[in-house]
Amino acid sequence: MIIREATQADFQFIWPIFREVAEAGDTYAFSTNTDEQLALQIWLDTPRKTFVAVEGSQVVGTYYLKTNHSGPGAHVCNCGYMVAQDYQGKGLATAMCEHSQVIAKELGYKAMQFNFVASTNTGAVRLWHKLGFQTVGQLPKAFEHPSLGYVDALVMYKWL
């Protein structure tokens, strides 16, 4: 498995992963009916960098990296990670998160922040903790879960 910067041509392979994650509606703050054009803008055009994890010729995961706030907040980046359904539980999120921290430091960022982690996404929360992120905020009922209703969202943070 290699992780490399994404090209526009990769988006056809990113899109099914994005759509699946967004449609589930239980992890990311994207509308469940986000269309392909908006997804392209969110995942590939707006971020500072986007990467894909590739196994053989198959895109099995992807992440973006962007500046979280401008000006006095510009030393903190934000990332989002997605793994294809069939490739979950194989350490891909760990590999991409570690990769993103190296890239973030290369780009001069001092810290990484996840703004909106569903508290019910316990696998992700556990993984980010293991990778050195702290829960620094808890937003009461800020995440509308498709089956559980309003649940808390977490803010997670790591000084790099």
Add this chain to the structure above:
Amino acid sequence: MIIREATQADFQFIWPIFREVAEAGDTYAFSTNTDEQLALQIWLDTPRKTFVAVEGSQVVGTYYLKTNHSGPGAHVCNCGYMVAQDYQGKGLATAMCEHSQVIAKELGYKAMQFNFVASTNTGAVRLWHKLGFQTVGQLPKAFEHPSLGYVDALVMYKWL
């Protein structure tokens, strides 16, 4: 003093207020050298609504309201408030914040979140607490203050 929705023509009066606040670099996550065109985009074009506080014919304060996150986060809004230097300490921020909560509820939002309050901005923190906001997150050294260096930023939140 009245608070009304801003028009494009108001921006010429919003801009000096914005520039002053951004240049100081000690409260908002905007670059200190944000230019007029970017400020227009940030303050007037991107938000869902923008308001001005007007005394006589003079714009003395302004705020925006926008959806903080899409999809599962879309019931939480975000606002930013600015008061002209000469009109500070007259209750304008309170008036605008209370106004924004009424508008937010009218628009169907369930909660309001401030994502990035400099912890050194003690006047603002005290005011938001007084108006019912809780500090729900503390981001270590996430705000680069022009004279104090890296200071914490706070996440503040109110269920409406």
